[in-house]
Structure formats: C-alpha cells, structure tokens
Amino acid sequence: MKKHIIFAAVLGFATPSLFAGEVDASSVTTFSAGTPAKAAEVNSTFGALIAAINDNAERISNLELAEPNNSVAGGTYQIRSINSEVAVGSSAQNGYQQDGPNDFANISNGSLAATLSFSSESLSGTFVVDAGADKTYEANTPFNRFTDFSDSESETNQITYVQTGSTVSVTFPDDGDTFTVDFIVSGDGSVLLTRSFEAGDTTFNDGSTGEFSFMELLVGIRTE
Structure with missing residues (x-):
C-alpha cells in the first residue's frame, strides 16, 4: 500500500511541475508498478521537482516586484x-x-x-x-x-x-x-x-x- 501511495504522490507532484519550469531529467526516476521504490530515487525525484517549483516561484516573484517601465524615450x-x-x-x-x-x-x-x-x-x-x-x-x-x-x-x-x-x-x-x-x-x-x-x-x-x-x-x- 505504501508503494502505491508514494507512487501516487510522485505523480501528483510531477503533473503541475510540467507547467512550472525545467526539471532536471537526470534526477527523476520512472517507477514501474510492482517494483519497490527506493528512498534515494524518491528523494532525488522530489528534489528535482522542488527545485523547479522554487525556481518558478522566484521568477514569478521577481516579475511581480519589478517596476514597469513605461518610458517612451527611444520609442x-x-x-x-x-x-x-x-x-x-x-x-x-x-x-x-x-x-x-x-x-x-x-x-x-x-x-x-x-x-x-x-x-x-x-x-x-x-x-x-x-x-x-x-x-x-x-x-x-x-x-x-x-x-x-x-x-x-x-x-x-x-x-x-x-x-x-x-x-x-x-x-x-x-x-x-x-x-x-x-x-x-x-x-x-x-x-x-x-x-x-x-x-x-x-x-x-x-x-x-x-x-x-x-x-x-x-x-x-x-x-x-
């Protein structure tokens, strides 16, 4: 049961990250049904997803904080x-x-x-x-x-x-x-x-x- 829960959690995090930013593919493990999920592989996958999500959040924050430039000079x-x-x-x-x-x-x-x-x-x-x-x-x-x-x-x-x-x-x-x-x-x-x-x-x-x-x-x- 735990394997299925972990596998579902990985899929749940993976889906929105596709829209968030680039994910380090080398750190993501593809799990197969009926095979055990190793802690290192799960942690590596979560780490890649968290890094991509945090990167996306930082870029969004920078855009929100940036002052708009409405100068017509040079236009x-x-x-x-x-x-x-x-x-x-x-x-x-x-x-x-x-x-x-x-x-x-x-x-x-x-x-x-x-x-x-x-x-x-x-x-x-x-x-x-x-x-x-x-x-x-x-x-x-x-x-x-x-x-x-x-x-x-x-x-x-x-x-x-x-x-x-x-x-x-x-x-x-x-x-x-x-x-x-x-x-x-x-x-x-x-x-x-x-x-x-x-x-x-x-x-x-x-x-x-x-x-x-x-x-x-x-x-x-x-x-x-």
Missing part, C-alpha cells in the same frame, strides 16, 4: 486618429440664403495615419504624417456640396516632449505657433491614448463667423 509609435467637426454660421455676403445664425452648416469627418518617434538622447522627436493618410471630407448645406480636403503629401514635423509618470505631453508646431497634446501612456509604454474636444465661436477661413464643435481620438501603438 516609435504608429498613430491612428479619427475626428469629426460640426460648424454652423452666417455668411450672407457669400451667397447664402440670408444673414442669420444658421445660414450654413458644415459637417466633416477625417482620419490620420502618422509615425511619432521619441529621442532617447533628448526631449525631442519627429511626427511624420504618412503620404496620402491625411483624410478629411466635408459636407455643406444649403449647397449640398461634398468636398475632399485630404492631403496626399507626406509631412515631417519636429516635436518636443516631457513625460511625467503616465502622462506624455507632446508639443507640435502649428503655423509658426505651437500646441501641446497630453497622451496617457500604458504601464508598459506600449500604448498612447488621447482625445480632444473643442467648441465655441469662431471665424472661418472665408471670413464668415459661426460656432463649431470638434472632437478627435488618437491611439498610438509602439512598434520599436
């Missing part, structure tokens, strides 16, 4: 964005129906694909818009006009950045000025995420005035 991210804008305004001088607060309405949707790279040597980097990836389409009423404002050219901009914990503040150039976008970075530094929303009074490019609301979602996936 390259593929950026994808989607955006939408709604605008209404008054522009009787441009042939709209009448001079009122809702003479016209523009509704636009857009998307962008770009590469955002952070230097590991300085708080700078580049933002490269992929050729043909800057898409914007706008519908207008009362003209029922659908316009493609997409840009087919590639564009490279120099950026600066500062990271504080899980926030990366990236400053982009903008027609002689700058604007800053705050990204949330994942615990392992593999994902960037931000969203923006604006609304209020504005003057449009053609001189007309009105109100608008704009929202955008940007996601970055680290590829290097």
Whole structure:
C-alpha cells in the first residue's frame, strides 16, 4: 500500500511541475508498478521537482516586484486618429440664403495615419504624417456640396516632449505657433491614448463667423 501511495504522490507532484519550469531529467526516476521504490530515487525525484517549483516561484516573484517601465524615450509609435467637426454660421455676403445664425452648416469627418518617434538622447522627436493618410471630407448645406480636403503629401514635423509618470505631453508646431497634446501612456509604454474636444465661436477661413464643435481620438501603438 505504501508503494502505491508514494507512487501516487510522485505523480501528483510531477503533473503541475510540467507547467512550472525545467526539471532536471537526470534526477527523476520512472517507477514501474510492482517494483519497490527506493528512498534515494524518491528523494532525488522530489528534489528535482522542488527545485523547479522554487525556481518558478522566484521568477514569478521577481516579475511581480519589478517596476514597469513605461518610458517612451527611444520609442516609435504608429498613430491612428479619427475626428469629426460640426460648424454652423452666417455668411450672407457669400451667397447664402440670408444673414442669420444658421445660414450654413458644415459637417466633416477625417482620419490620420502618422509615425511619432521619441529621442532617447533628448526631449525631442519627429511626427511624420504618412503620404496620402491625411483624410478629411466635408459636407455643406444649403449647397449640398461634398468636398475632399485630404492631403496626399507626406509631412515631417519636429516635436518636443516631457513625460511625467503616465502622462506624455507632446508639443507640435502649428503655423509658426505651437500646441501641446497630453497622451496617457500604458504601464508598459506600449500604448498612447488621447482625445480632444473643442467648441465655441469662431471665424472661418472665408471670413464668415459661426460656432463649431470638434472632437478627435488618437491611439498610438509602439512598434520599436
């Protein structure tokens, strides 16, 4: 009876160890039914299993204690964005129906694909818009006009950045000025995420005035 109990105990320990780590095969004895189990062989087998289990436990503990590195320095991210804008305004001088607060309405949707790279040597980097990836389409009423404002050219901009914990503040150039976008970075530094929303009074490019609301979602996936 004791032999069967020992044999079952060895199997019971052996099964989970297959998932725990490497076991020294030379220290493991294969037992056969009906043959006596020698103490030295049993002890050697248990010793190999215990060593593998302890090694696995130590590696798990080290992983749990290790502080995650979410630094973006030296990283390259593929950026994808989607955006939408709604605008209404008054522009009787441009042939709209009448001079009122809702003479016209523009509704636009857009998307962008770009590469955002952070230097590991300085708080700078580049933002490269992929050729043909800057898409914007706008519908207008009362003209029922659908316009493609997409840009087919590639564009490279120099950026600066500062990271504080899980926030990366990236400053982009903008027609002689700058604007800053705050990204949330994942615990392992593999994902960037931000969203923006604006609304209020504005003057449009053609001189007309009105109100608008704009929202955008940007996601970055680290590829290097």
